[in-house]
Amino acid sequence: MTATETTTAPPPKYRDSRLRRVLAFARNTWRGLTSMRTALILLFLLALAAMPGTLLPQRPLNPPKTDQYIASHGWWGTLLDRLQFFNVYSSVWFSAIYLLLMVSLVGCLLPRTLEYYRSMRAKPVLTPRRLSRMPHFEQARLDRSSDEVFAAARARLKYWRTVERDEEDGTRSISAERGYLRETGNLLFHFSLLGLIVFFALGKLYSYEGQVIVQADGSEFCNSGILNYDSFTPGLRVDGTDLDPFCIKVNDMYAEYTAANEPIAYRSHIQYQSGADLQNNVWQPYLLEVNSPLRTAGDRVYLLGYGYSPTFTVTWPNGQKRSQTIQWATTDTTTELGEGATKFDPPGITDPMVRRTKELAVTGLLAPTPQVQNGILTSIAPELNHPMVAVDVMQGDLGLDSGQTQSIFSIDQTMVDDGRLKRVARENLAEGQSITLADGTKISFDGVQKWVSLQVSHDPTQVYVLVCAISMLVGLGASLLIKRRRVWIRVTPADGGGDGTVLQVGGLARTDQAGYGEEFNRIANELISGEKRKK
């Protein structure tokens, strides 16, 4: 192709100069992109591209499930991962589609806005010469005078945009049009949609979300830095500084259940301070419930769930005591069976080598309403009713100073596999019971306390998204339910003089399938009969 062009092409004339071709290409691309057909295809692509997100696990929603899926699907999973199928809504291809759609939308809206501006100033079109050609047409000979008929028609079309014109031989006509709000609504809908997408995107830049577990015993949490959170998901432009300052104190946590252990209500009495209250140290009370987040300082605080924290006290042979209340994870929300690890560093030992043989971890299960069968502890109800724990006491090197981060809910299994952490006891304990290890260390189970899991969310643009969504809905309603329609009236004095008048009424619906017939018939009948239809 290129070879033939270079050898045989004559020197370019203006018509196909390079600049012109580039311009033509740009123009055609723009036209192609902004055509309705392209928009339709892009809409389909958008729908299609959103589909994998419902069928495949998504990393932002459920990371462990995603990893598990990839691992169990071999090269296929890896390929999908590389093609961003596990993060569809941030993927390059999904973004490309909606960006193209936005360009297409803008390209469609600009000329339409101009057209709209013109049409809003334009007068209704001339009455066609042959009204009988219109899809709706009625004709009648009336006994009243033409002035009377014309005045009646004018009164009937009071809420229409009308133009009256005199034609030859005393004939007069009214062109009327109505339903301009349809196009207004249509444009409103599309511009609001555009605004919604823009604010949604901005929200993704400036929002953040953090989760934290707080003991429900009057413990406090302050939104002063990301280190206070257990997990924190910042938007692209959030670096974790400058969070909106506020503090929360969690006083208690109640959960109500049906007889079948289905939850009915979760509520937690909290206190909070923000703004000037922070300086004055004033606490405001709030009842935190599902569906009723705390809104303060531009952030929202949600109650996600709760669980139990067992309190263990370790008394070392030298008489030193340490007591800890650490949250255990809820493994089953219907019975609130907890699982976790409470880790103890022996006090007063400075030699790291010695300490690494003396570290303790109390791991196992916590049953709020216990049932023990053949020595196996399970929970049969989520509420606290003489709770019990089934613990493995591990002693040795927990790996706390290995530099690796550890989950608060479990011990490092590799330490166990390496033989550096050994199980030294296994027992079921009720409240107040204790175990004494071979070296004389005593571990007692002192009781259980609740923790709550809170989420803090910040999204500065969500209120704008809401405003856009509402105006979108208003625009949509107007554009779908209002009909743009025209009606023309022509009044001609009857032949041969006299009082008679020939009235012609023609109608045209400008929107497809609008079902304009009934309204047209009503208008025509009223004009012909000369009386208002009683409602």
Next chain:
Amino acid sequence: MLVNETLSQYSDWSYTSATAIYVLALVFFLIEQAFGAKGRIAAERTRERARELVGAGGPPVSESESGTSSTTTSTASVPARGRYERIGRMGVALMVLGALLHFSALTLRGLATHRLPWGNMYEYIMAVTFIAVVAWLVVVKKFPVRHLSGFMLLPVVILMFIGGTLLYTVAAPVQPALQSYWLAIHVTAAIIASGIFMIPGVASIFYLFRTAHERNPEKFARFAPKLPPADVLDRVAYRATVLAFPLFTFGVLCGAIWAESAWGRFWGWDPKETTAFIAWVVYAAYLHSRHTAGWRGTRAAVINILGFAVMVFNLFFINLVTTGLHSYAGVG
């Protein structure tokens, strides 16, 4: 907050009776469709129109709008075949009776549980099918499509059967996340929209049969001539969609507002949210296709059917197979 077992039992009986009556009505409608005058009138009209089109040049006939006027003219030309007409009317009467029982099933369920009766999938399906039946009764009143009611009742009966057997859930209170007035607003909007969307879905399927037949008279030669004209079907589909689409948008919007206060974000690409978004985009495509050269008619009808397929997918697949925040199906 105890569940009233007696009322719940009555609700179950109403539900079963409603389903049985719908089945009976379905049989009546099928008889009317198969032997009745309506079908034959429609067939007659098709032939007439073909003649008119051949003899073009005559006085222009205003056919685009008033399907009703042409029906009245043709009724005069065809001798009324009373028996099947009556059977069709009895079908409608049965359908109304079924709808009343259906309504009482919903009401009793609500009274039994002291909440709106759409807290799980069984109740949701019960409500959606009820809306579909009511919407169809309105359509029957406005358009000459009564003899097609059987085909409309078919998906209703199938859904109610699946709901009543596989998805049945014992009346119970709902979990804390659902205890909000948004349940009334969001789910009600979703139910009404889904129920109405069933109508354009069915009408568009008929539209495809009808237009396929019009392009090639040998196709569906026995079935398609009994269908109403393509433009009537198209209009039924369009009007129902135009009504349901803003309602659906409203439902999604309310869902977003509720999600903001229940789950901490207004939009999170939860499977249900995503599928609702997909359905929304598909129906938006349908509305656009009607203004696009080369996409009107058949393609628009296909898109509408696709939209309904996505709604069904959203109801069954998303509730039963995937796990998301909307997993309230109450099934295993």
